[in-house]
Amino acid sequence: MAPVARLQAWACRSPIAEPVATSFGIMRNRPAVFLRVEDVEGAFGWGEVFANWPAAGAEHRVNLMADDIAPAVLGREARDPTAVFRTLEAALHIRALQCGEFGPFGQVLAGLDQALWDLAARRAGRPVAQALEPDAPTHVPAYASGIHVDAADRLIPEARATGFAVFKVKVGFSDRDAAKVREIASGLETGERLALDANQAWSPEAAATFLDSVGDLPLLWMEEPIRADLPVANWRRLPRHVPLAGGENIAGEPAFARALSEGVLAVYQPDVAKWGGFTGCMAVGRAALRAGQMYCPHFLGGGIGLAASGHLLAAVGGPGLLEVDVNPNPLRDSFGAIADRVADGLWQVGTAPGIGPAELPEAVRAAVTHHREAA
Missing domain, CATH: 3.30.390.10 (Enolase-like, N-terminal domain)
Structure with missing residues (x-):
């Protein structure tokens, strides 16, 4: 005991x-x-x-x-x-x-x-990833996140130099966002991918207009274009030119099971620090993979939660990507610089026992x- x-x-x-x-x-x-x-x-x-x-x-x-x-x-x-x-x-x-x-x-x-x-x-x-899943890999695909649409011309080249090839841009600020997204997409290099996140900014009508305007672009996903708690009928009316993503504002296995049964989301993004920890998010991630969907853990915080998200994704497996916020954050970077953990689009999960950090x-x-x- x-x-x-x-x-x-x-x-x-x-x-x-x-x-x-x-x-x-x-x-x-x-x-x-x-x-x-x-x-x-x-x-x-x-x-x-x-x-x-x-x-x-x-x-x-x-x-x-x-x-x-x-x-x-x-x-x-x-x-x-x-x-x-x-x-x-x-x-x-x-x-x-x-x-x-x-x-x-x-x-x-x-x-x-x-x-x-x-x-x-x-x-x-053992590392947590291997404690959860003995065959978990030591590296997982990652993407650069937290990129404001107006700062993309600066942040994407910086993230590219760090080792990222997938970038998520925040939109939902003005009616010029769609045109800006087109400019960003046209500047990507061969093999690079772009995802978008509106943080629940739009009404269903405004979201549909935006999605129609960028629907010809090869976007990886459109995250939370409308309120996460709107009835599923509102989500079903959205154009499906771009895969829809969400999950950071869903909590509880019954709620995720309901979302999976509704079949609207193509990418599921529970947050290890917001609900579920390893136990809950592991169950949701595996359920998403069984349903043929993608699991990409959401995270925007300090160094321990980011490390935990990497272990979680490694344990769940699948084609998902780890979210790595590239805005300055001393409460993340004091645990280790992003550039030391990312290479060729892969995040080093770590081989130390546990999550990694032993003290603040x-x-x-x-x-x-x-x-x-x-x-």
């Missing part, structure tokens, strides 16, 4: 010179929440909790861990992360329902699941705004 004896979480914020803009809001700093779990024998594991939104979300997630979730975790056997995740998801459902905060509860549980798998893999002396770098500790511990 190795019960959980200690939980810690750190909210961090790093200033950035250039804000990160999406169609629904602007990030003026880069936040992250890192979670550490330790059992009675001193074994430990790390995870990351989604903290990009709302603006004050990082500190809230730390308090949620310490005050609401830790009491349900401390003393619980830590050797079976899947069992812990499923038990806690059910046990905390009513509390999340009572306060209407399914997202925050799910996000903290996602970080906890990562940490428990990290702990288990460290005990076994000093630069990350210097960015801590809030810390809580429960034991």
